[in-house]
Amino acid sequence: MTHASFFAGRELIDEEFKTLPDEHIATRPAIHFDGGQPRCNRCNNTTNFASHPCARCGNICTYCRNCIEMGKISSCTTLYTWIGPPPEHHENAGTLHWTGTLSAGQKTASSNVERAICHSSEHLVWAVAGAGKTEVLFQGIASALSVGKRVCIAAPRSDVVRELAPRLTTVFPDTPPAVLYGGSPDRNTYSPLVIATIHQLYRYYHAFDVLIVDEVDAYPYTFDRSLQFAVQKARKPESALIYLTATPHAEWQSEVKKGKREATLIPARYHRHPLPVPKTEWCGNWKKTNVPKNVLLWVKAKVEEGQRLLIFYPHIDTMEKALPLFKEIDLRIESVHAADPLRKEKVAAMRRQEIPVLLSTTILERGVTFPGIDVAMIGAEDAVFTESALVQIAGRAGRSADYPTGEILFFHYGKTDAMMKAIRQINEMNRLGIERGLIDR
Numbered sequence: 001m002t003h004a005s006f007f008a009g010r011e012l013i014d015e016e017f018k019t020l021p022d023e024h025i026a027t028r029p030a031i032h033f034d035g036g037q038p039r040c041n042r043c044n045n046t047t048n049f050a051s052h053p054c055a056r057c058g059n060i061c062t063y064c065r066n067c068i069e070m071g072k073i074s075s076c077t078t079l080y081t082w083i084g085p086p087p088e089h090h091e092n093a094g095t096l097h098w099t100g101t102l103s104a105g106q107k108t109a110s111s112n113v114e115r116a117i118c119h120s121s122e123h124l125v126w127a128v129a130g131a132g133k134t135e136v137l138f139q140g141i142a143s144a145l146s147v148g149k150r151v152c153i154a155a156p157r158s159d160v161v162r163e164l165a166p167r168l169t170t171v172f173p174d175t176p177p178a179v180l181y182g183g184s185p186d187r188n189t190y191s192p193l194v195i196a197t198i199h200q201l202y203r204y205y206h207a208f209d210v211l212i213v214d215e216v217d218a219y220p221y222t223f224d225r226s227l228q229f230a231v232q233k234a235r236k237p238e239s240a241l242i243y244l245t246a247t248p249h250a251e252w253q254s255e256v257k258k259g260k261r262e263a264t265l266i267p268a269r270y271h272r273h274p275l276p277v278p279k280t281e282w283c284g285n286w287k288k289t290n291v292p293k294n295v296l297l298w299v300k301a302k303v304e305e306g307q308r309l310l311i312f313y314p315h316i317d318t319m320e321k322a323l324p325l326f327k328e329i330d331l332r333i334e335s336v337h338a339a340d341p342l343r344k345e346k347v348a349a350m351r352r353q354e355i356p357v358l359l360s361t362t363i364l365e366r367g368v369t370f371p372g373i374d375v376a377m378i379g380a381e382d383a384v385f386t387e388s389a390l391v392q393i394a395g396r397a398g399r400s401a402d403y404p405t406g407e408i409l410f411f412h413y414g415k416t417d418a419m420m421k422a423i424r425q426i427n428e429m430n431r432l433g434i435e436r437g438l439i440d441r
Contacts, residue, residue, distance in 0.1 A: 003024070004084055007084075011204060014078065016203075020080065029075075029077070043064065045065075057076040063075070070202045079205075089175070093175045103438065104437070105131065105436075106270060110135075110136045110140065113242055117210050121241075125264050126253075128266065128275060145193065150207065150208050151193050151209070152207070152210070152234065154231065155198065155213075156197065156215055156227075164195050172193060198227045198231065201231060205234065211240070212242040214244045217245045218366060278426070280409075283413065291326065296325065298409070309376065310357075311378060336364065369396075372403035373406060375396050
């Protein structure tokens, strides 16, 4: 691997490479002190620091605790950036290998995305879950790659990154993407097309001509200013920034409606069927009973019909206590959460239809598709289930053209504003879809 291929666009510390080229490298201190106050140049943290006896310099060093999971940086650490010529791209880098067709809503969004990329501007794609946001990106990415631009698709969660990777690899086989997340084997791979968790952007500096942020409303991006800083740091000063989401936060929704933010709204799915609308059902104090009787009866009936289910719990402990009761219905029923060491394997098994019912925390609220499932939330009134989360979870049902419908149940111990707002939002999108001729009545 050449120095350009390894370093291009990256901002690294000493421990992240074996040898340093003699030229084309710019340096800057990892921690900047202004009037004695530290600021991390990698993540922009100004408050979360500590001190330690440093093995590198032998002194007591200040280090950043905020981005330590990406490798410890101290006041004696140097950040290295490549400023030489970038690697040459494959001559067919922009060749698009996709034979699908776009819906009317997708075509409008695709054109607007490509225009934003060509003009290095910002654009928001506000599209309901299952509308086909990824396909909307293909032409814009192809146009960017064909003129030598470098593109990154960043998402808050590794599940989304792993789901996007094979799709983009198929569509751009001449430009296999570098896929970056914690433990990824592609860590040292160069590609003009990158798919990464947003945390991985800490390691980039003015690298991308096009930066696409998927699920921009998702935790932790919306609550973490350092991740928002990482996005801005990773893009070139003149670059396009594309945001994708099914549930923009209230401020952005207001800006779109007032014409203050460039956006394309896709209120309907590509298969022209309406979004399934959730129903509410009281289930009593689910925390005490683990699995309420009406929930068990519903699951048992569904399993006997051969219907596959995705069931969400707000917390790991209540989900794990409930799992043995569900296994009495079918031993193949499993649960999954962020810290589950078999998380990837269970999601893959669910996708292969080997698991009839999968219990999950909100880790699977977005970015995954299991065709032909019904969806339920146990304890839908819990604070974990925000309006955005409820809409995203409901969006797991009816996503494919072969299975465009699905039942969605909010099992609750008291209705909340979030539940009612989520249902209203879904109904409003269906109304807009019909009004714009994007839904067949």
